Amino acid sequence: MTAFNTLPLKPALLTSVETLGYSEMTPIQAQSLPAMLEGRDVIAQAQTGSGKTAAFGLSLLQSLGVETIRLQALVLCPTRELADQVSKAIRKLAANIPNVKLLTLCGGMPLGPQLASLTHDPHIVVGTPGRVQEHLKRGSLHGGGIKVLVLDEADRMLDMGFSEAIDDIVGRIAKHHQTLLFSATYPDEIREVSRRLQRNPVEITVEAPTDTKPAIEQQFIDVDPNRKLDALAQLLTGERGQHALVFCNMRRDVDAVAEELDRRGFSALALHGDMEQRDRDEVLVQFANRSCSVLIATDVAARGLDITALPLVISYDVAHDPDTHTHRIGRTGRAGQTGLAITLCTPREQPKAENIEQVLGRPLAWHPLKISPPRGKTLNLAPMKTLVIDAGRQDKLRPGDILGALTGDAGLKADDVGKIDVFATRAYVAITRSLANRALERLRAGKIKGRNLRVRSLH
């Protein structure tokens, strides 16, 4: 009884589910969808990867009346990255329902274009609490017709200090609405939010089945503080450094490590909270499309990212507390793949490592690392390079248009074109590194969708 067609879903949604290749429901979907479709409030403990987005996405699309031009569903997410992903997922599910208008409203983006796109109410808004609150306050968004409110990754929204904004939002939307709350953890604050905002909710917890628990190999390496960078470079050389995340405790080390790795011939980029949203986007796009092989981040900056299942995670410094350490290593080895988590530890950091050992409840696996003398600059470049096109969704540019221009006029093979990300006003496309310059020249000389668009290459 886990087929989607056992649910009372609109045929258009069943078609989408089929097109997406979802043959049966995930446990969280099987448990939560029947209650959600009945209109009940639901509180669900669900991790990324559980299929929670499709669960609430299907439910809110089922109750949507497209002919009514009003905001009917509001999804609040902790970060812009998550909001973008959720929007994408809902758009895919809505692909067979004509005229669904969905808008993503996040902080860190200019207000003007958002106001311009709000001249007609969208049916669905996905956004971060602060910005959504601002639009409701200004009256550029109207919450009176909201039927469904989704709080996605509620624990992270509380961690990020969005509690007041959420309460204020709830006070500004229709009194009678369904509240769906998803959270990876259930601290007391979440229970309190549920008590405040939900009516008689159905509670759902899905245990991760033990046989699909990820296999993570943890290694600890003793290093001399002066040889840390050499150790890191050595660990990243070769196959396993093709897609790795490196954590530093301090922001200034993130920049320094990224610069030094870049100097040594790696495709490495830094990510920290001080960066402009656009720069963050570009770093993430490049890491995801394999134009950057090593991402160096602070814990805070990495929080909002949906990057998991990486083959290698390295702690350049031992995390200050065992919880942070656990978060770090959880970035590797998801979904049945084995991951490697390496922690570099200087003698001064030993007490922190012992702390982790205690929480872990078993001895740490120490591995010797013989650091070979640096051999000068060796190239460890990522396989792809990113081109940026100065046009996006607002210009009705679609991935197919870009692929068409590259394989048509520019003469590339489809295999040499990687991931294509189209944002509101810009688009990014990954090209096999050795062909990137040629593709750039050809795109500049030719047209995309019949127009001459500005194209440049990143880094």
Ligand code: AMP
């Ligand atoms: P989420 O937990 O929402 O981030 O979803 C994780 C991934 O699972 C996404 O890539 C979805 O496309 C995929 N997914 C969601 N539901 C199903 C399903 N019933 N069968 C297979 N894949 C699914």
